[in-house]
Amino acid sequence: DSGVTQTPKHLITATGQRVTLRCSPRSGDLSVYWYQQSLDQGLQFLIQYYNGEERAKGNILERFSAQQFPDLHSELNLSSLELGDSALYFCASSVEGDSNQPQHFGDGTRLSIL
Amino acid sequence: AQKVTQAQTEISVVEKEDVTLDCVYETRDTTYYLFWYKQPPSGELVFLIRRNSFDEQNEISGRYSWNFQKSTSSFNFTITASQVVDSAVYFCALSEAGRDDKIIFGKGTRLHILP
Numbered sequence: 001d002s003g004v005t006q007t008p009k010h011l012i013t014a015t016g017q018r019v020t021l022r023c024s025p026r027s028g029d030l031s032v033y034w035y036q037q038s039l040d041q042g043l044q045f046l047i048q049y050y051n052g053e054e055r056a057k058g059n060i061l062e063r064f065s066a067q068q069f070p071d072l073h074s075e076l077n078l079s080s081l082e083l084g085d086s087a088l089y090f091c092a093s094s095v096e097g098d099s100n101q102p103q104h105f106g107d108g109t110r111l112s113i114l
Numbered sequence: 115a116q117k118v119t120q121a122q123t124e125i126s127v128v129e130k131e132d133v134t135l136d137c138v139y140e141t142r143d144t145t146y147y148l149f150w151y152k153q154p155p156s157g158e159l160v161f162l163i164r165r166n167s168f169d170e171q172n173e174i175s176g177r178y179s180w181n182f183q184k185s186t187s188s189f190n191f192t193i194t195a196s197q198v199v200d201s202a203v204y205f206c207a208l209s210e211a212g213r214d215d216k217i218i219f220g221k222g223t224r225l226h227i228l229p
Binding site: 108 | 221222
């Protein structure tokens with residue numbers, strides 16, 4: 001058990017819809033990372049937050065947004081969903097904001113777009 | 115630009131054999147960090163090791179060992195006396211120190227350990 005909690009575990013929705021994925025980091029971790037894992041793109045870094053502020057941005061689409069709340073949990077919002085957004089979305093956390101820190105991953109949210 | 119290549123898409127070995135997973139990286143930075151993660155069939159990602167660019171000492175942890183060679187930009191991972199529980203996808207990753215704190219993953223190597 002990594003200590004990182006992601007909800008929901010599975011999400012099925014239709015094209016054009018909007019969903020919110022939630023992540024609670026390990027106790028004491030200030031940084032949260034979001035990743036997308038798909039068959040063709042592999043594991044892609046989307047965005048990082050550190051102590052409530054955006055720290056780094058990766059291959060995140062404009063239709064996607066995220067935030068980290070004062071209690072350090074984070075949400076990833078995906079809107080105008082397309083079939084290609086079907087993937088496993090991971091959240092990870094680390095103690096500090098530097099990417100050289102080991103990251104501890106949640107179990108992921110599997111998003112299926114019908 | 116940074117890049118991580120795991121040329122082996124899939125490997126199958128018989129239990130108790132040794133197996134090496136290759137990882138080659140590209141970076142223009144002199145300070146960077148390399149990682150290995152394991153993704154078992156249950157799906158979660160498990161951190162295995164971090165190595166910084168200034169520390170070329172090889173590391174051994176039980177049946178796992180890592181060989182970092184800056185001269186060939188490689189960070190290979192060897193499992194000795196493999197076990198069925200080692201079956202997983204293994205990801206190598208790279209991050210460059212600096213303002214743009216991102217971590218780039220390779221495509222992963224799927225390892226099958228056959229009983």
